[in-house]
Amino acid sequence: MSYHRVTDSPKKVIVIGAGMGGLATAARLAKRGHKVTIFEATDSVGGKCRTEWIDGFAFDVGPSLLTLPAVYRDLFLKTGKRIEHVLNLKPVDPAFTYVFHDGKKIVFPNLSHNKTVTAVSEAFGNEAGNQWHNLMQRAEQMWDSSRESFIEGELRSPLQLLKRKSFFSDLKTIAPFTSLRSLTSRYTDNTYLKKIIDRYATYTGSDPREVPAVLLTIAFVEEAFGAWHVEGGLGSLATALETRVRDLGVELYTGMKVVKIEVNKGSATGVTLEDGRFIEAEAVVANADAQLVYNQLLSKNRKTARPRKSLRKATPSLSGFSLLLGLEGKSDLGHHTVFFPEDYDAEFDDIFKFKQPVRNPAIYICNPDDQKMREAADSESWFVLINAPRHEPLGGFDWNAPGVREQYANHILDLMEQRGLNVRSRLNVMEIRTPADLEVRTNAPGGSIYGTSSNGARSAFLRARNRSPIKNLYCVGGSAHPGGGLPLVGLSAEIVATAVEEN
Ligand SMILES: Cc1cc2nc3c(=O)[nH]c(=O)nc-3n(C[C@H](O)[C@H](O)[C@H](O)COP(=O)(O)OP(=O)(O)OC[C@H]3O[C@@H](n4cnc5c(N)ncnc54)[C@H](O)[C@@H]3O)c2cc1C
Known part of the structure; x- marks a missing residue:
């Protein structure tokens, strides 16, 4: 995906919601020359990603850990000044301390596989250190196999995956019908390591006994690309993005709720606001939760029956x-x-x-x-x-x-x-x-922290697709493909910005 040329045909785009997905899509589209307006229902930007001050203390009340910062580095770079010009990103070292019920404790260093293996060996013995190494090797293979098809691009159907040349080897690596818990158990019987790995399922709001094994990649991503903090709180990421979109000419209105997405002959034509005004657009990007989009903002019709059914099943x-x-x-x-x-x-x-x-x-x-x-x-x-x-x-x-x-x-x-x-x-x-x-x-x-969970082998296919069945209506953010958490939401915005341009 590249943004080398400013568009010849600027579109009028409405974004519903100023969460990270909405802001990031708006920034990318505005940079390409599109006329973007954001309507946010609450009085502030960032959605779940915000830092709040209470009587001299600041709290990250949403995300408190940034992984895969490359996603946001890319966003800031491609929409103006590099992230380093506007934010101070700091690696958190040590990354995590895990304390167990029996008082046993392990401290995970940041950004070093070898040091992590040493820490595991020292805490739980050499065998456990080797098991961690093997788990991370498998996770890296899974990351290589799944990154392009499952995460960085649109996931339209299982058939799309079948067409890949590497389909059979990817299938073996990813083991789609194995749960995270089962896969971990094949590598280790260490109850401490199992708990550490289990917890990665909660990074997508899920149950380790139900999620596909491929979620092991989260552990690899955290170890390889690090655990990061944003000085002043992770909410600064949202406020920096607000400044960026305003600098790019995006009109951003807070305290303005969208109550309906208007559709004419199968195509989105704009939105109606709470005060009754209709605002016309050539494309509508919904950053609101997909449940709200399909069950409240759109009138029920045959075209949207399938995503509504999928969301019910998830x-x-x-x-x-x-x-x-x-x-x-x-x-x-x-x-x-x-x-x-x-x-x-x-x-x-x-x-x-x-x-x-x-x-x-x-x-x-x-x-x-x-x-x-x-x-x-x-x-x-x-x-x-x-x-x-x-x-x-x-x-x-x-x-x-x-x-x-x-x-x-x-x-x-x-x-x-x-x-x-x-x-x-x-x-x-x-x-x-x-x-x-x-x-x-x-x-x-x-x-819900992450929209729908990743419970079940088909969960990725039940999540809202980035291109809705309504022409010119797109879904971005944690409840849409590829899922929740800051890195995936940032990737979701990149996919949607490209899709809006392509249409
Ligand atoms: C407690 C907590 C801890 C978390 N921890 C982490 C973490 O450590 N690391 C991490 O990466 N992620 C974490 N997350 C997840 C991460 O915050 C989210 O995945 C991400 O911020 C969601 O972004 P989004 O684009 O989906 O938008 P959201 O944040 O869901 O924002 C959507 C926006 O749309 C607006 N909206 C909805 N309906 C309408 C409407 N009708 N009209 C106008 N506006 C509307 C909403 O008000 C909201 O502002 C955490 C989340 C929470 C809540």
Whole structure:
């Protein structure tokens, strides 16, 4: 995909939503000379990707880890000044600390396979170090086989994959009908390593026992291309992108909700806003969650029956319960720490089967080593994230039921204290965010973090395609191909910008 020539036929394009996918598509299209307008329903840009300040403490309330920064380097480079001119990207070293129920601990270095193997060997023995090496080798092969066909281009149908020359060897490498859990078990019986690998399924809001083995590539990508922080918080990525799109002449309106995508003779013609105005366009790019696009913004018709059916079949992504803790004084907690429970399977049963808050969850804490994220030098801002079932008052879990948020927050603080984290005595600020809050703040149905999950061998094909069945209507972002998380959302924008140009 290249952007070497400015278009001869500029189009009027409307983007619904100023999440990372919407902003990135707008930037690419505006750079090529198209006239782009973004309508964002909430009062701020970035969607799930935002940094919030509360009484002198800053929190990344969405993404707190950037992987595959090349995607955003490419975006900034191709739409104007290089990313280094506008943001300070920092590798996080060590990348992660994992603490297990029995007190065992391992610290993963950043950007070094050899050092990681050494760390695993020292913590769990040489055999485990070799097993990690073999797992990462397999993950790299999977990355090479899947990158082009599954991630960097449009995924139109399984047939498209069949036509590839390397189809049979790719199939063997990717093992599409094997789950991540099963594949890991073939390489290691080390329960600590298994938990570390299992957790990568949650990077797509999924269950390690259900997701295809190819998700092992996430572990490889993190190890090979690193874990990164953006100085000032990852939300700076969104605000830098807002500046970029405005510099490129994009008209961006916040607090303006789109209530309908208008279609005439099978082709999108524009959108209707909440205030009743119709805005005409030659192309509409929907960054809103695909569930909203197909079930609310479009009138139901035969053409959209298939994606609606696929979305019904797909398992929605898990959500998150978070605590924003502004703490006095300093601790020795690293930038990213995960405290694993003894029974990790119970977490996925609670979320996907019983649809209830996890009793003994994995606790992820982001304690950014970034002075620009707090006013007082002698303080810390912790973002604590617990995987949680979506907000689903009918037939699922109601996060707005009286007392639920406070009780669960207290339960998490108790669990943290049991792990030796003395938080209550240092507490200066505490805010609770439930999946219901996430839904309201980001317009993500049920507070799903990643749209639909990757549970099931067919999950990639159930996700919304970038080109909708309605001509001139495109879907971009975490709920569309290739999926959620900042890197994939950035790639989704590149695919959609190219598709808009091609039509
Ligand atoms: C708690 C949490 C932790 C996460 N951690 C990580 C992480 O560490 N690393 C990582 O890479 N990713 C992480 N993610 C995922 C990542 O944030 C998302 O995948 C990504 O930001 C989604 O971008 P998007 O383009 O899909 O847009 P979204 O962020 O979903 O934004 C869509 C926008 O569309 C707007 N919209 C919706 N409907 C309408 C309408 N009708 N009219 C106008 N506007 C509308 C919404 O208000 C919203 O602003 C995390 C997410 C969360 C919530």
